[in-house]
Amino acid sequence: MNEIFLALSDPNRRKILQILKKRDMSAGEILKYFDIRGSSLSHHLDVLKKAELVTSQKKGKYIFYSLNASFLERVLTKFFNNLKK
Template sequence: MQTVFKALSDPTRRKILEILKQKDMTAGEIGKRFRITGASISHHLDILKQANLVISERKGQFMHYSLNTSVFEEVAKMLINLFNLS
C-alpha cells in the first residue's frame, strides 16, 4: 500500500491517472498533454506500474497503458475500513 500512496503523492502521476480514466493511451499520447520530456513520462508510468495502478499491454509496436481499477477498489475499501466510513 505504501507504493500506491507514494505514486499518488505526485501531481503529474495523478494527472496521468485522470487522463487514463478517459481511455487507454500510449506513452506518446499521454506525453502530448504535458510539457515534460518523454523520459519523464516513462519514469512516471514506471512508478505507476510498480504500484499496480497502471497496466501496460503491447499492441503492435506500441505499449498501451490503462488503469488497474482493482487496486483503486482495494484502496477505497482499506480507507473505508480504516476510518469506519461504512
C-alpha cells in the same frame, strides 16, 4: 500500501490516472498532455505500474497503458475503512 500512496503523491501521476480514465492510451498519446520529456513520463508510468495502479500492454511499437480502477478503489476503501473506530 506505501508504494501506492507514494505513486499518488505526485500531481503528474494523478493526472495520468485522470487521462486514462476515458480510454487506454499509448505513452506517446499521454505525453501530449504534459510538458515534460518522454523519459520523465516513462518514469512516472513505471512508478504507477509498480504500484499496480496502471497496467501496460505492448502492441507493435506502441505500449498501451490502462487504469486499474478496481484495484485503486479496493485500496482506498480498505485504507479508509481501517480508519474507522
